[in-house]
Amino acid sequence: MSVLLGQILDALGGELLGGGRELQILRIAPLDSSGHGDLSFLSNPRYRQQLAASQAACVIVAPAMREEAQARGACIVTDDPYAYFARATQWWKVQHAGAALRGIHASAVVHESAVVHESAYVGPLCVVEANARIGAGTMLKSRVTLGEACEVGERCILHPGVVIGADGFGFAPSKGAWIKIEQLGRVRIGNDVEIGANTCVDRGALDDTVIEDGVKIDNLVQIAHNVHIGAHTVIAGNTGIAGSARIGAHCQIGGAANILGHLTIADGTVISPTSMVTRSLPKPGFYTGIFPLQENEQWEKNAATFKQLYVLRERIKKLEQTLANDQRSNNGN
Amino acid sequence: MSVLLGQILDALGGELLGGGRELQILRIAPLDSSGHGDLSFLSNPRYRQQLAASQAACVIVAPAMREEAQARGACIVTDDPYAYFARATQWWKVQHAGAALRGIHASAVVHESAVVHESAYVGPLCVVEANARIGAGTMLKSRVTLGEACEVGERCILHPGVVIGADGFGFAPSKGAWIKIEQLGRVRIGNDVEIGANTCVDRGALDDTVIEDGVKIDNLVQIAHNVHIGAHTVIAGNTGIAGSARIGAHCQIGGAANILGHLTIADGTVISPTSMVTRSLPKPGFYTGIFPLQENEQWEKNAATFKQLYVLRERIKKLEQTLANDQRSNNGN
Amino acid sequence: MSVLLGQILDALGGELLGGGRELQILRIAPLDSSGHGDLSFLSNPRYRQQLAASQAACVIVAPAMREEAQARGACIVTDDPYAYFARATQWWKVQHAGAALRGIHASAVVHESAVVHESAYVGPLCVVEANARIGAGTMLKSRVTLGEACEVGERCILHPGVVIGADGFGFAPSKGAWIKIEQLGRVRIGNDVEIGANTCVDRGALDDTVIEDGVKIDNLVQIAHNVHIGAHTVIAGNTGIAGSARIGAHCQIGGAANILGHLTIADGTVISPTSMVTRSLPKPGFYTGIFPLQENEQWEKNAATFKQLYVLRERIKKLEQTLANDQRSNNGN
Incomplete structure (x- = not known):
């Protein structure tokens, strides 16, 4: 199934140079492996030598690359080629897969007291417990559990196997054994949050666990009870954030990083993958603790x-x- | 929904000072964020300066804090305020959510040969395979898999996404490929065990994987085949325990720690989070291997x-x- | 339920010494805990002192151990005792559990456009999305999600909770927020691949994520978008492989290891558990980066x-x- 380049321009804007709106686009492809019929993009000037060699039907480029790109063939000039590319993938998906799903799949188990917005989607074999709330346009892919009284905002995506609102890990020691502290808080998730497959976000012990707007969390991440994650922070896979840690907004947490409990991380902090954060980081910066690999x-x-x-x-x-x-x-x- | 302070005292005991049984309690809350209508607690004397400032309706304290607490207002004096608080959360949950669920949810897939105690609960979209056994009062929350012939004792809680009894990771190398070693053992779990969301406990290769009474395991933990975990050990999230490791009783394993296979860890050992245990620890102690974080x-x-x-x-x-x-x-x- | 030793020999070959085909075998057991009625094996000469002490009914040994083993009692002599043992567990399982399951469980949600081979098995509460393909003899145990257009070859095993084809973690930064890059690629999995419980393999952004024949992946592993894993590589639990990493064939990746994105790892490379690979490894070897544990x-x-x-x-x-x-x-x- 192909589209015309003109359709993409009509939907997303940008300036077309060196080619025609009737060009057939079969695929969106990376620059280094693109061929005839492909729409590609160049966002990092480091890869500009790939541009001349590319067989792509059309390449999305920044104004600075205008001449170079036009010399090669069709190009779309736009201020932010990477963001344009991202929007192109979204447009592409709608063309090919149709509008986003909505409604509750027949196999999902949704408690009668849960409130699911009519434009939201609850996929196959999901569980939505009592008094949970799901906002407009939010999608629970297959096999998601949304626990009792937990809330998810608008336009969120929860991937398969996600567990929101399992009990936090809280026990009081007593005579050599552990007494369960019932976890009475909830999980509250803002708008435009994406949560990866099999990731877990525990409910708070007394207060709530909170994930603010625009946060993106990868697969197999553990978010413990009463964690607070600021807006637009991204967290890569296998990361663990211990109880009551407070992560700022616009942070970037690398994969398999770990953050101890009851810490505060400043807005805009960057943590390298596999690094362990054992103290608060009140000053934004780029922090690393990776053990060097050797023979x-x-x-x-x-x-x-x-x-x-x-x-x-x-x-x-x-x-x-x-x-x-x-x-x-x-x-x- | 509120309760009277007297109801809590009737259920849990303790000595009430500085206030009346008719006080209305709306919430259980942390001391530093508690307000009117809240029951709070002070277990760590380090936070005693929060006591005077707290707006809580009533604070649970140890005998040593008796005068200080009474001067502020209503307090419950008890030998172990943290354990009292834990029991209060349990009592609170029963008041608000009702008695624990029991029975098998209509959407669960339970093999006819499985034995589920009549007071146990198998939640939505769980899978219980042939000859599995579930003891009295045990709860499988949503989307748990309990594998063939595996056993779970009494009063356990298995959170959503838990997988008990998947095959251990066993292969024999042969001519550049791997021959599967069928995993013929089971998983046997004692009483009062709690297992966190999306945690996996593999079945043994020949003998069984064993988790003793009172063990508490957090989310996203990997317990490999033939591991043996002693009673009342706690294991925090993202931890991995390799095959045939033998963890003592009353150990505390920090989050994202890893323990190599075929090791023995003494009773009462404490392992710091993200530490890697590469040898047996025959002597109980406090062991750490954290890479320091720096700019x-x-x-x-x-x-x-x-x-x-x-x-x-x-x-x-x-x-x-x-x-x-x-x-x-x-x-x- | 017991079998006769002669039945095992008829099925798997090998030379029987020091005992009779009528010996009753009740169990396959490790050498150090084996007793009457057990079939055991000795593959590592380091454990030869366990041989004389063993009560096993019969021990599988290599030709070099012929006399020693025969002196003790019944033994099966074969060139590769460990591979023979592996095949014995397979034979044992078929005897006791019957032939492998096939067909689609009534509780699974399989899209009408998906192609499931008639000899494949889709277990309880699995989700198979549109245009997915499942090859001959492949088994999806319970609660597996196989995403849209993803392909799994022949004789694969996907354990409970596996998620194949969730979206890769791709976002373009724009004005302090993140624009989703729709993940338009697929996951393609070869033949004889085994994937452990709750492991995730993300779909590619534009091209596909590829797992070649004979790869074995343990539980709770994260395979990001556009990763390529060469044939017969084994990956232990909790490991994370970041986007576009290219892992060679016949590699061994230890548990909780992490591999950064866009790297290339040579065929036959061995990575120690918990090690972090931050650069390409063009030369096969044995690489380690473990932080030493201390008091x-x-x-x-x-x-x-x-x-x-x-x-x-x-x-x-x-x-x-x-x-x-x-x-x-x-x-x-």
Whole structure:
């Protein structure tokens, strides 16, 4: 199934150069593997050498690339090629898959007290518990659980296997065993939030767990009870955020990162993947704690040395003192 | 919906001071955010300065805080305020949500040979396979899979998405490919065990995977085949425990920790979050292996240095020898 | 339910010594816990001292162990005891559980446009979306989601909770928010692939995510969009592989390892568990990046020192220079 380039321009705007609106577009494709019939894009000037070589029918480019792109063939010039490309994928999907689904799939189990907006979608084998609320245009793909009294805003996407509102992990120690602390809070999710497959967001212990507008969370992420995630923060896969951590807005948390509980992370903070955050980060910045990878043989030597690292420091200190004493006594001579 | 303070005292005991049984309680709330109508608690003396400032209708405190608390207003004095608070949340939940669910939801798929206690609950869209057994008072929330011949004891809670009894990860290498080792063991889970959302416990290869009484496991945890977890151990989210590891009783495993296979961890061991356990820990203790977080620029320098750490040690050794030789020759002068 | 040893030999071959075909086998069991009626195996010569002590009815051994094993009692001699054992578990399972299931469970939600081979199995409460394809002999255990247009080859096993074909994590930044990049690619999975419980494999952004023949993936693994995994690679639990990473064939990725996006890993590479791969590995080898575990008190000192590691290096450099200068001036005397 193909579309005409003119249809894309009519829908998304942009300036067409070096080609015609009647060009047939069969696919949207990455620049380095694009061929005839493909619409592609160049957003990072680092890849400009791929432009000349590309067989794409049309390439989306920034104004700075105008001449270079036009020399090659058809191009769409737009201020933000990457955002244009993103909107093109959305338009493409609607053309090919039709309008977004709405309504409640017959196999879903939705409690009679739950409030599901008429434009929302609850997919196959989802569970929506009592008094849960789902806003306009929100989609629960297949096999999502939305727990009791939890709320999801508008235009959200919850991917398969997501669990919103399971109990937070709270127990009081007593005589060598653990007494369950019933989790009486809820989960409240804002608008335009996307949550990846099999990710879990626990309900709060007493207050609520809160995810603000525009947050994007990848697959298999664990969000513990009473976490608060600020607007437009992105969190990559396998990450864990412990109880009552407060993550700012516009943060970027790398994959498999972990954040201890009861911390505060400043707006706009960037955390590298697999890094462990053990203290609050009141100052936005770019923070990393990745163990370097080495050939195993090298690693074994370095890891063994690491275990005596502060001993090494003491030895250096002693060497410095010895040398200083030597020099003093030499000077004293 | 409110309750009277007297109802709580009647149910849970404790000594009421500085206030009346007719006080209306609307909520259980954390001390620092509590207001009129809230029941709160103070278990950690570190937060005692929050006590005087709190607007809570009533605060649960230890005997040592008796005067301080009474001066502020109504308080319940009890030996273990945190445990009292935990029981209060349980009582609260029953008041508001009613008695625990029981029975098998119409949408669950339960094999005819499975044995489900009449007081147990199998929630929406769960799967209970052949010859599985579920004890009294145990709850499978929505979308749990309990595999063939696996057993869950009494009063357990399995949260949504839990998978008990998938095949362990066992393959024999043969001619560049892998031959599946069918996993013929089961999973046996004791009483009073709680297992978090989307956590997986694999069946044993030949013998069983065993989780003893009172174990609490958080979300997205991976328990491999033939692991044995001792009673009352708690395991936080995203943790992975490899095959045939034997974890003692009363251990505390931090989030995103990992434990290699075929190890033994002593009773009462505490493992910090994100730590990797590569050897048996026969002695109980508090073990840590967290990579320190730094600003990325600092990290880059330190990580690069780390890769030559044992070379640095050799250089220190050489310096020490040179200095020792110098001093010896000086002394020899 | 027991079988006769002769039945196993008839099915799997091997040379029987020191015992009779009429021996009753009740169980397959590990050598160190085997007893009367058990079939066991010895594949690693390191455990040969367990052989003499074993009560097993029959032990599978390699030719080198022939005399030792026969002296003890019945044994099956075969070139690869571990592979023989694996095939014995498969045979055992068929004897006890019957032939593999086939067909579509009544509770599964399978789109009318999906193509499911008649010998495949789609278990309870699975979701198979439009235009998905499932090959001969493939089994989707309970509660699996196979997304739109995704393909799974022959003889694969997808364990409960697996999500194939959720959207990859792709967003274009725009004015402080994120625009969704619709994920238009698919997931294509080869033959003889096994995927563990609650593991996620995202669909490609434009091109496809590809998992080649014979790959084995454990539980709770995250495979991001456009990843390519070569044939017969094994990936242990909790691992994360970021977008567009290209993993070679015959690799072994340890549990909770992480691999950054857009990297290439050579065929036959071995990555230790919990290691983070931040660069391409064009040369096959054995790579490790594990933070050493220590008692917390030791760790605190070493971690604090680590934060100044490059400062220590500078101090060593300075010591070396000072000493060299000293010696030069001494020599100059």
